[in-house]
Amino acid sequence: MADAPVIEVARLVKRFGPKLVLRNLDFEVRAGEFVALLGPNGAGKTTLLRILSSLASPTLGHVRIAGHELPRQAAGVRRRLGVVSHLPLLYGDLTAHENLTFYGRMYALDGLDQRIDEVLAIVGLAARRRDLVRTFSRGMQQRLAIARAVLHDPDVLLLDEPHTGLDQDACEMLDTILRRVASEGRTVVMTSHDLSRIEDLATRFDVLTKGAIRASVQKSDVQRDGILRFYRQALESASGLNERQAA
Amino acid sequence: MKTQPRGLLYLDIAAFAAVAFATYMVFGYAPVERVMGLVQKVFYFHVAAGWVGMLGYLAAVVAGVAYLVTRKHNWDLVGLGAIEIGLVFMLINIVTGSIWARPIWNTWWTWDPRLTTATIMELVYVAYLMLRGGLEDPERRARFGAVYAIIGFISVPLTFFSIRIYRTIHPLVIGGSDPTANGSFSMTPAMGQTFAVSLVAFSFLFAALLWHRIRLGQLAHQVEQQRMRLTQ
Amino acid sequence: MNAYLRTLGAVVWKDLAAEWRSRELISSMGVFALLVIFIFNFALDLDPKTRSSVMSGVLWATFIFSGTLGLNRSMAIEKDRGCLDGLLLAPVDRTAIYFGKALANMIFILAIAAIVLPVCFILYGVNLFNPGLLLVILLGVEGYVAVGTLLAAMAVQTRTRDILLPILLFPVAIPVLVAAVKASSGFLAAIPMEEITPWLNLLLVFDVVFTAAAFMVFDYIVEE
Numbered sequence: 001m002a003d004a005p006v007i008e009v010a011r012l013v014k015r016f017g018p019k020l021v022l023r024n025l026d027f028e029v030r031a032g033e034f035v036a037l038l039g040p041n042g043a044g045k046t047t048l049l050r051i052l053s054s055l056a057s058p059t060l061g062h063v064r065i066a067g068h069e070l071p072r073q074a075a076g077v078r079r080r081l082g083v084v085s086h087l088p089l090l091y092g093d094l095t096a097h098e099n100l101t102f103y104g105r106m107y108a109l110d111g112l113d114q115r116i117d118e119v120l121a122i123v124g125l126a127a128r129r130r131d132l133v134r135t136f137s138r139g140m141q142q143r144l145a146i147a148r149a150v151l152h153d154p155d156v157l158l159l160d161e162p163h164t165g166l167d168q169d170a171c172e173m174l175d176t177i178l179r180r181v182a183s184e185g186r187t188v189v190m191t192s193h194d195l196s197r198i199e200d201l202a203t204r205f206d207v208l209t210k211g212a213i214r215a216s217v218q219k220s221d222v223q224r225d226g227i228l229r230f231y232r233q234a235l236e237s238a239s240g241l242n243e244r245q246a247a
Numbered sequence: 248m249k250t251q252p253r254g255l256l257y258l259d260i261a262a263f264a265a266v267a268f269a270t271y272m273v274f275g276y277a278p279v280e281r282v283m284g285l286v287q288k289v290f291y292f293h294v295a296a297g298w299v300g301m302l303g304y305l306a307a308v309v310a311g312v313a314y315l316v317t318r319k320h321n322w323d324l325v326g327l328g329a330i331e332i333g334l335v336f337m338l339i340n341i342v343t344g345s346i347w348a349r350p351i352w353n354t355w356w357t358w359d360p361r362l363t364t365a366t367i368m369e370l371v372y373v374a375y376l377m378l379r380g381g382l383e384d385p386e387r388r389a390r391f392g393a394v395y396a397i398i399g400f401i402s403v404p405l406t407f408f409s410i411r412i413y414r415t416i417h418p419l420v421i422g423g424s425d426p427t428a429n430g431s432f433s434m435t436p437a438m439g440q441t442f443a444v445s446l447v448a449f450s451f452l453f454a455a456l457l458w459h460r461i462r463l464g465q466l467a468h469q470v471e472q473q474r475m476r477l478t479q
Numbered sequence: 480m481n482a483y484l485r486t487l488g489a490v491v492w493k494d495l496a497a498e499w500r501s502r503e504l505i506s507s508m509g510v511f512a513l514l515v516i517f518i519f520n521f522a523l524d525l526d527p528k529t530r531s532s533v534m535s536g537v538l539w540a541t542f543i544f545s546g547t548l549g550l551n552r553s554m555a556i557e558k559d560r561g562c563l564d565g566l567l568l569a570p571v572d573r574t575a576i577y578f579g580k581a582l583a584n585m586i587f588i589l590a591i592a593a594i595v596l597p598v599c600f601i602l603y604g605v606n607l608f609n610p611g612l613l614l615v616i617l618l619g620v621e622g623y624v625a626v627g628t629l630l631a632a633m634a635v636q637t638r639t640r641d642i643l644l645p646i647l648l649f650p651v652a653i654p655v656l657v658a659a660v661k662a663s664s665g666f667l668a669a670i671p672m673e674e675i676t677p678w679l680n681l682l683l684v685f686d687v688v689f690t691a692a693a694f695m696v697f698d699y700i701v702e703e
Contacts, residue, residue: 078569081568085561090560091497094497105489106489378633406653409654
């Protein structure tokens with residue numbers, strides 16, 4: 001029972017009209033894993049994450065998160081998910097504190113003020129709590145977005161390219177925070193373009209290309225700086241697969 | 248699904264025959280009305296076209312609800328086809344209404360409840376098409392179309408009643424003889440029969456056109472899928 | 480029920496707080512409303528004799544046009560920063576989000592009414608502080624906002640976003656316009672109550688029917 005995967009995706013198909021984005025995708029994540037989802041643009045990473053976060057529903061296939069079947073039991077699972085996307089999902093005209101208060105109310109949290117203090121401390125924004133979010137730099141907004149995502153102490157964190165648009169310092173700060181929140185026993189799935197950052201953070205690397213997961217490797221099975229090679233190989237064999245199918 | 252199904256062919260023939268027969272009845276069988284003369288014959292087509300306009304609305308609402316429940320693409324095609332056909336026939340209704348109004352009441356337009364509501368319905372039809380036009384994702388197009396068809400449908404009786412009450416309290420400002428009489432005339436049996444036949448004929452026409460339109464949509468969908476398959 | 484109201488309250492509070500900070504909606508709606516009144520003044524050549532009979536028409540045209548601005552903008556704010564996703568991710572009943580937005584929109588339009596009424600009083604000397612009129616404004620704005628919020632949620636997801644909302648909304652809102660204008664001018668001219676009641680009834684029916692309809696279909700609009 002304790003071994004049941006936290007995320008189970010089987011034969012997932014997602015279609016937008018005639019366009020097939022995800023084809024028979026299988027994906028499984030166990031508790032505590034930090035999975036880095038790699039892949040070229042248009043591979044379907046964002047779509048997969050949207051389905052996992054219950055914002056989109058599958059066309060066909062089977063998706064189960066934290067014991068809840070999507071999309072049927074979507075309402076029940078939202079409490080357990082934290083989502084960070086490349087859009088901040090924050091209200092610029094409210095202060096950091098007000099933004100978190102709003103989301104805290106939406107998640108019906110008790111002891112809200114104390115919890116807000118906690119997460120602001122984790123992301124290093126305690127000093128800016130009374131400042132309007134529209135005055136924040138992109139890096140600060142992403143940090144506040146993470147604060148928002150972990151406010152309700154979710155079991156699963158889904159991050160869609162959180163490093164987008166951040167400079168070096170901001171990226172490092174973000175990584176420290178990610179390491180911290182991941183270490184608290186959460187299950188994390190993160191998509192990214194930035195292979196160098198991901199190497200240190202993730203415990204597992206999956207490659208999503210042409211609508212399905214084509215390769216997967218544990219961090220322990222890969223040498224230092226070997227991720228890039230692994231990624232390239234995965235892409236090559238995936239396109240080779242296509243040629244063989246066409247032939 | 249390449250060749251036209253037999254049923255559709257029969258429906259086409261039936262619709263053509265019915266409309267031809269109705270036309271004959273309108274011009275050959277029904278008497279010329281005493282007061283209004285020849286222009287009264289517009290009435291048969293005017294009301295039948297309005298009837299199809301209403302049918303289109305009704306079909307669109309039913310298809311809309313069915314789509315939201317079943318999520319089957321075909322229901323969306325039914326809804327879209329119904330709106331497109333309804334739009335054209337409602338326009339015919341409005342224009343023929345205008346043609347009828349001119350010699351009777353010496354005006355191209357009266358703000359009477361039926362004509363005004365018909366025009367507002369027409370605007371809702373157009374809005375529906377514009378809503379769909381602004382969306383890329385076919386699934387969202389279908390969903391939003393269904394929702395707007397439902398909202399539009401609910402508003403029609405309310406619109407009609409609001410204008411009806413408006414008109415009973417306010418006298419008509421536009422000149423001419425009393426339009427609230429609505430150019431009423433009593434129908435002889437021959438007229439009644441012609442009227443019924445034109446309603447039925449136009450209904451056949453609606454059904455045939457709708458079926459054709461649905462087929463067109465299905466074929467277009469297939470083309471799109473083939474194209475996607477080739478480019479991937 | 481408690482959770483539902485709490486969600487609703489949170490959404491309303493959030494909209495009001497953000498608006499209080501930026502005053503973006505109220506200022507643009509307010510200025511637009513005043514401009515509309517001036518345009519009507521010259522377009523209809525409002526001399527003292529005709530003024531009171533067209534006053535309610537001018538009022539409602541103003542509410543409808545400036546209301547569209549507010550409805551559009553209120554939804555666009557959610558869509559642009561991805562905040563709509565933030566709302567949809569929360570473990571709440573989505574219709575509570577709809578009601579929260581609708582209620583906030585209603586408060587904004589009523590705030591504009593609170594500006595427009597005194598201005599019309601000053602400009603035209605028509606006494607608009609009439610409890611019957613205020614009732615009509617309340618009912619009319621509720622119906623308009625109920626449908627408007629729903630349609631704005633759709634329009635904001637399209638390419639033609641800004642121009643599409645009026646096209647979708649105006650034909651469907653005609654019953655509200657007709658009933659509200661007639662009822663308003665009825666109260667202003669102090670005609671007997673029996674003549675005004677049909678209009679009030681129509682407004683009530685519209686409000687109930689469309690609020691219920693929006694409640695039922697909102698989920699379909701925000702899913703993916």
